[in-house]
Amino acid sequence: MKATIERAALLKGLSHVQSVVERRNTIPILSNVLLDAAAGGGLKLMATDLDLQIVETVAAAVDQPGATTVSAHTLFDIVRKLPEGAQVQLSAADGKMLVAAGRARFNLATLPRDDFPVIAEGDLPTQFELPAAMLRQIIDKTRFAISTEETRYYLNGIYLHVAEEGPSGPVLKAAATDGHRLARVTVPAPAGAEAMPGVIVPRKCVAELRKLLDEVDGTVDLSLSATKIRFGLGTAILTSKLIDGTFPDYSRVIPTANDKLLKIDPKSFAQGVDRVATIASEKTRAVKMTLDRDKVVLSVTSPENGTAAEEVPGDYTALGFDIGFNARYLMDILGQIDGDLVEVHLADAAAPTLIRENDKAAALYVLMPMRV
CATH class of the missing domain: 3.10.150.10 (DNA Polymerase III, subunit A, domain 2)
Incomplete structure (x- = not known):
């Protein structure tokens, strides 16, 4: 040679x-x-x-x-x-x-x-194209919620599947969860994806794909079977085995009856959480939210370091109550909100909380509360 x-x-x-x-x-x-x-x-x-x-x-x-x-x-x-x-x-x-x-x-x-070993792709019957920008959005808004627990290997990736949703036709959904939080993105299903099996794309494949997507402007060719997936990215072709497992029915944990609504600026909310969490213990990272009319008081009590509190204005008119969250998880979700307003749908101190930009947004997040 x-x-x-x-x-x-x-x-x-x-x-x-x-x-x-x-x-x-x-x-x-x-x-x-x-x-x-x-x-x-x-x-x-x-x-x-x-x-x-x-x-x-x-x-x-x-x-x-x-x-x-x-x-x-x-x-x-x-x-x-x-x-x-x-x-x-x-x-x-x-x-x-x-x-x-x-x-x-x-x-x-x-x-x-x-x-040199080569992965035998076999037959990849499902083939479709996705804009690179859409695939970047899907990955960025979900991958932070991928589980790193090897024992729950079926959560170590992003679950891609197609669902029928009303008159607008089929949609492609991407979901990731680690049991504490859930991230889901919904986009229109591309032509050719209708009959695809639900697949779990492993965490390492997601990371490598995301790096390659920075250099792709047009569309990405996806070909997949129930066990393998291939991404055509211009001069590069990425092929991966899929996770052989069953992703849980995550739709059951998405709350539909949370009747208390907080509308708040995601940036000032995240900054407030970050500031008070400075003194939170590394192990729990718990921040308490006290909801009151048109404001949220964020507070942390740490036996080693002392206490911290900050008031953040927000639009809230329901009955006040206290709820606790892991600061890191909350900031990860707020960091994905692009607009100036985020909707936080709450029920009580023990129920899952729904977070989204609005009801038209492609991305939706669910966060489990903590005891504080």
């Missing part, structure tokens, strides 16, 4: 693929990136952790087609440190790969390409 490639193009491609590679691997070849130089020009970079696979094609002048695998993090670090504008020559033979740029020379050990 022999190819010449511009440093910037190679660095961009490697930055995408190397982040899929785990730092610690019991199987040596999984630490490597597959470099495949095609006869017609172009260099294909590929990395996998056996559950997630990324393939990126970058422009290159190919003198001799061929393929090899080399340490992903080492090659990335080398290319990162090469001078800007450098032309990088890659040539592989006899179990070694020479990386040359300007006066720098690196001889790296390689492993044969035939040992």
